Amino acid sequence: MSFLSDTTAPAHPALLEALVRANEGAAASYGNDAISARVKAQLKEIFSTDLELVFTVSGTASNSLALSVLAPGDTAILCHDEAHIHRDERGAPEFFTGGAKLITLHGDHARLTPETLEAALSQWPSDFVHTTPPSVLSLSNLTESGTTYDVATVKALTGLAKARGMHVHMDGARFANALAHLKCDPANLTWRAGVDVLSLGATKGGALAAEAVILFPSVMDRFSALQVRQKRAGHMVAKMRYVAAQFEAWLERGRWLELAAHANAMASELAKGLSVVPGAKLLHPVEGNEVFIDLPQEAVDALNALNAGFYPWPHGGYRFVTSWQTKAEDVARVVKTARG
Amino acid sequence: MSFLSDTTAPAHPALLEALVRANEGAAASYGNDAISARVKAQLKEIFSTDLELVFTVSGTASNSLALSVLAPGDTAILCHDEAHIHRDERGAPEFFTGGAKLITLHGDHARLTPETLEAALSQWPSDFVHTTPPSVLSLSNLTESGTTYDVATVKALTGLAKARGMHVHMDGARFANALAHLKCDPANLTWRAGVDVLSLGATKGGALAAEAVILFPSVMDRFSALQVRQKRAGHMVAKMRYVAAQFEAWLERGRWLELAAHANAMASELAKGLSVVPGAKLLHPVEGNEVFIDLPQEAVDALNALNAGFYPWPHGGYRFVTSWQTKAEDVARVVKTARG
Amino acid sequence: MSFLSDTTAPAHPALLEALVRANEGAAASYGNDAISARVKAQLKEIFSTDLELVFTVSGTASNSLALSVLAPGDTAILCHDEAHIHRDERGAPEFFTGGAKLITLHGDHARLTPETLEAALSQWPSDFVHTTPPSVLSLSNLTESGTTYDVATVKALTGLAKARGMHVHMDGARFANALAHLKCDPANLTWRAGVDVLSLGATKGGALAAEAVILFPSVMDRFSALQVRQKRAGHMVAKMRYVAAQFEAWLERGRWLELAAHANAMASELAKGLSVVPGAKLLHPVEGNEVFIDLPQEAVDALNALNAGFYPWPHGGYRFVTSWQTKAEDVARVVKTARG
């Protein structure tokens, strides 16, 4: 049992089986293999559009590569103050872009609002040589507080960005969880809502190490630039078939959404159960696979004694993360212990 | 059958089995797992020394991360004009170091000589503010022409570098092949010969995607800097246990050397067989798993008809690469066809 | 008459005379000339300490070079949200440092408080590989709102920074104005109060183009790194004697402080006069040569008709800047017109 992170979970067995199947004979290197081509077809189907993509092995790489083809080094990226790209990637976006500036904005539950974005845009002009102009809006969905942006909010935000000639990136490390919660069409939550590039993460959703940077039609002309940067950053792995194989198995027959829905359900269950602990206070709506909650010390002690595995969170309270393999009985055990 | 590259080969089954075994329960993220710790112990044993390491998923990442902790951006890296870091990594070393200069030197069979190195050092002073001073010597072993540096030559070269206060990096994408050819102790070919950092590649030797940057004691104080750069470049993958598991299986009971020895033997066999084709001319000594050879057009046509899989090489002639899974019968077929 | 900026003012005649005097015979290049040496001696005397310095020709260069020897690219610089390095230098600090992150803090009148700094430090740990650790605190004195940090506040802020192992940079583009207002010893406001590096600007104070990056003893060991970066950034001008000559004339016999005191007095006079305009509201205390004030539209129109030269300010109100050559009669005219 561990609620530390979805990255401590193992990979789903179907993905390992896919690896074994992929391990046959010679295959073209660097992404020119047949499995990679098949995954591209899957994604076109899922997103109902033409698209281009490259694979990486980490969300940090995926986000930074995405940003690097959208944000020249002398421009700025607008994001939430809690954004993973700002807080948890050791300045990777700055490194990959050659020094672009992250301008951070506030908002409850790690969500930006159109009002805040508008205010920021008014402060940072587009065409003054002395000032760093915003070129990209980056939204995380699922957000860093485990909440979602719904389609209408994404549209409102991207509309403001587009009116300024900016591009929009979505950090989808837990995109499947957001989608499973919102129960909406992947196209509607992305390119149809104004998203140009999606970092789509499979690692937290059940892969060993598989992430994709997806360019939607509005920015498909940057594909060769993206490949160049993928190579230059050491992320064009030689035997790419093994990354592709993970994606193929993850996406096939809706597995990615099923696994996410399970994780979400476990988080809901956990939140429901912990909320009624006297003195407990849910800090953010639970709209994915993360629960942020303040707990009385007694409950915390009991859970630690159980070795439940969870983090005290820097801003206060505790974080519990569920995953594709979280068991209902473990959730029940945690809840029972906390209530104890 | 394919002699295009050792990166078109599949992974060795033992490594896939290791992945399956590693897929049990929760494990600490980002390299703090038990398998990573075991690999470190294996490598200490193999290299008879204390050391630090990080894993990556590509040789480009491995080389560039290694160089980035040795070469500040305002210094220079000396390497052979044929070096992979110069020719085939899309400027990754320049990117990771923040603009360090690669100063390239000549030498037969992609090998530097002490004379050439000495001449270069005399041209590039250490302490003149206007001039970029050399900080690192990078040697590939196996070299890009499939030849080896023996211990004595490595020592002669590193001696010159050390006298100038430089550090020494070894690009060991095919280090196992060099070792198998030279039949020497890994320690003798590296840190005992003056090498500070080794990029040790397993991918070409039978892994799915597994490379390591190994810091020997002389530069172990740079370990935290290396981890920071690994993170910042998106190479600190979350579920590191899967990279570690590949290494563990590759290194255990000398498997890495056995696989390399097989690949080397296949290359020797191939070279021997092709050399006697009338008009054929071996371009470099075959000391690893690569054969560079000039062939008459007739033989080339016949091999293409056989779909043998090999590249015409930019500098003339053709390159054939063997791997852990090259079959003696395929080599025989190629030789017979070429002679045919 | 112009109150647009102290950069629209001409140079003080004494500095031009110094240029003419410097224009005799051959002189060593790149800062190795006799005048540069004399300026160093002047500054040692003024700051009562040993020090090292390089000259530049812009405040942006001076700030960025200073930061680049203190803040590695994978660390963060803490500064006020209004800081010139954040708002007005087109990401120069990010460029010079190789992607360091500027983390911006709030505070009235462009001044940081120890409380805000402490809160920020608690959010950004020093030793977590995923998070960008703060390495530098940058303070502007005069601040961007024309206010000063007194010695006690500087000490309180640097104390917190030092306790975390950070270095402290002072952007002194208008340092002379701050000093003239505070009437304190230059040493007390800088190195004795915990400042490691001072960007000392003469351009706004009466030079043609003359700025210095001064390393106090605590960081003098970075002098050769600073020279390397000065060269690499194209700021080691060949005929440095002409930059040095401006500094020599500016500093000699307290001229720099006299000129600043005059500018400050003109600003005070202007603020006093404009404050009594009905509907006017001073936005920040006037502690240097800048006046930020909200004015009724009528007064603005009248001043525009007079061609007074001043800017509407992005955050509301208007900015008037005085300089060494602002005439009391022009101030009187502006005041009279605004009241009129």
Place this chain on the structure above:
Amino acid sequence: MSFLSDTTAPAHPALLEALVRANEGAAASYGNDAISARVKAQLKEIFSTDLELVFTVSGTASNSLALSVLAPGDTAILCHDEAHIHRDERGAPEFFTGGAKLITLHGDHARLTPETLEAALSQWPSDFVHTTPPSVLSLSNLTESGTTYDVATVKALTGLAKARGMHVHMDGARFANALAHLKCDPANLTWRAGVDVLSLGATKGGALAAEAVILFPSVMDRFSALQVRQKRAGHMVAKMRYVAAQFEAWLERGRWLELAAHANAMASELAKGLSVVPGAKLLHPVEGNEVFIDLPQEAVDALNALNAGFYPWPHGGYRFVTSWQTKAEDVARVVKTARG
């Protein structure tokens, strides 16, 4: 007397007078002043074309800014192995471009030949993701060995570059000297011959610190990018009128060419006189204001005793540089002494 470098010479009095004249009243900052506009008009007249330009204060800045708008960081710049941008600028081009690779070529007297360029181009393809593609050809005229490229050679070289879609930069730190030697139209030696960007240096020709990056019509669309980089690198000095004023005086009524012609004549005289010293050997044709010559130790000792001021050159022999203020009598004294 000094033949160390044209950067040890003082500025021409006419330029100082221009500074004094420029020091009147308020002027718009950052290059928006009237004198800057007048210099642009002068240059349009001189080069018989529309153009855009920014000023800098060093040749390093000028070259690096020029390269930074032509060469993305993942591409390569081709230049001579002796190029100043490679040997003497501490990696500034790498810094400004974000890691572009300098690929260096050989050629007698620091001149590239079409044959060498063609060979290099064949080795470095344009469209292979693993390889750094050449984007810029950089030629120095005057070259680093004091020789010139004539119009026909420039055309031949730029023709090859253009056929590959590359741009062409000319390092004209001593462009006036080349022009004075070749006696050709400035337009013919630059944009009409395929040069896209010229770094035009006045500092060595008689200014205090004045350089320009000139964009010819083929790349004028990069002007705003150039301004952004100028700002970001700290080279957009606030009181730009003083840089502009130097250029205005230098260019007016052909002064720049007169001063260069004088320097060239002094170098010719010096070369002629030293060549006949027994044992002396001129190393490069003297086509500008530099003399590279091998001298017997006796002569060297005598010249050192005279305190003539000259450098032993890294590749052997000695370098003497003349300037606008070199006196015929000093040349005569040097020649007499060396012969003596």
